[in-house]
Amino acid sequence: MALRVVYRSWGGENEKDRPEGYSKLTCLVSFLRAAQAVEADVVFLNDGPVAPELRRLMDGAGRVVELSGAGMRGSYWGAISLAVDSDWSDDDVVWFSEDDYLYHPEAFTALVAAADGPEAVPAQYFGLYGSTPDRTVHGPDEPPSEPPPGWVQLGPYRSEGRDWVRIQSTTSSLGVRLRALREDKGIFRLCMLPHKNMLRDHDTCVAVQGFSPYRPYDLLHPLYERGRSLKMRVRDALILPFLLVTVARALSRRPSRRRTFLAVEPNLATHMEQMRIATGTDWERVSAESLAWGAQQGLLSDGAKA
Numbered sequence: 585m586a587l588r589v590v591y592r593s594w595g596g597e598n599e600k601d602r603p604e605g606y607s608k609l610t611c612l613v614s615f616l617r618a619a620q621a622v623e624a625d626v627v628f629l630n631d632g633p634v635a636p637e638l639r640r641l642m643d644g645a646g647r648v649v650e651l652s653g654a655g656m657r658g659s660y661w662g663a664i665s666l667a668v669d670s671d672w673s674d675d676d677v678v679w680f681s682e683d684d685y686l687y688h689p690e691a692f693t694a695l696v697a698a699a700d701g702p703e704a705v706p707a708q709y710f711g712l713y714g715s716t717p718d719r720t721v722h723g724p725d726e727p728p729s730e731p732p733p734g735w736v737q738l739g740p741y742r743s744e745g746r747d748w749v750r751i752q753s754t755t756s757s758l759g760v761r762l763r764a765l766r767e768d769k770g771i772f773r774l775c776m777l778p779h780k781n782m783l784r785d786h787d788t789c790v791a792v793q794g795f796s797p798y799r800p801y802d803l804l805h806p807l808y809e810r811g812r813s814l815k816m817r818v819r820d821a822l823i824l825p826f827l828l829v830t831v832a833r834a835l836s837r838r839p840s841r842r843r844t845f846l847a848v849e850p851n852l853a854t855h856m857e858q859m860r861i862a863t864g865t866d867w868e869r870v871s872a873e874s875l876a877w878g879a880q881q882g883l884l885s886d887g888a889k890a
Contacts, residue, residue: 585700586676587624590663593683594631601858614874618687622696631659657776674763682757684856691852697744705741705748710759711847714751723859732795748846753789768792791834794842
């Protein structure tokens with residue numbers, strides 16, 4: 585097994601509420617720090633030009649592939665297609681990363697151990713970030729998602745001193761065995777439709793495990809809920825067929841195609857969004873130590889803005 589990484593980046597910034605000290609440079613340096621601890625083949629997939637300081641680090645750490653104006657959906661599909669259409673072995677594990685995640689220095693050593701070590705866990709999909717039964721990555725005012733019908737909680741499985749437990753879903757930063765990804769490519773594509781500027785990450789993760797991401801109430805209630813505008817009702821009606829097909833695809837999966845998705849607990853990566861920070865790790869310390877490591881390695885120029 586080889587670890588392949590596709591790190592997606594773009595030159596802009598969105599309007600998410602970021603924690604103090606956040607920067608894409610800090611995220612990238614934390615990623616490089618974690619990646620240098622293992623043997624990893626890294627591809628940087630850039631949607632448009634990125635900051636020169638970032639590009640310099642990328643050129644020194646892997647292969648850079650440029651996209652032009654692909655957008656969120658095009659970039660993610662480009663990353664999936666790059667992996668699926670490659671000559672990489674079915675036995676390899678691919679880690680897809682977005683550029684606004686901070687990594688614990690042991691993130692990839694734990695991933696490799698869980699995927700291919702003496703204490704490997706029984707999973708086809710892997711999460712370094714995501715809500716577990718005991719730790720949520722959602723804000724205090726956001727209710728946790730209800731388990732899908734038929735859900736069976738699995739784990740914890742112990743691997744090299746860390747617990748891995750079944751999760752419903754994560755974001756677009758995830759790991760997967762390439763054989764499973766090649767077989768599941770159609771579900772990833774389906775869960776991008778019909779949107780232009782969003783991904784149905786939750787639907788994807790639940791569907792590949794063979795569970796329905798929606799209950800009948802979830803599908804029908806928006807159509808008759810009081811107080812919704814005509815525009816919103818039309819939108820819901822147009823999206824409904826895609827959601828129904830997603831449910832059908834999920835429930836019709838053969839047993840051999842029903843995946844197990846496990847995440848490490850506590851998380852070893854975090855989305856750098858104020859209300860989405862993973863608990864159980866001192867991320868301010870991880871950030872500071874990552875930058876100190878980067879400076880020690882000569883990766884950061886004097887004018888670099890962290």
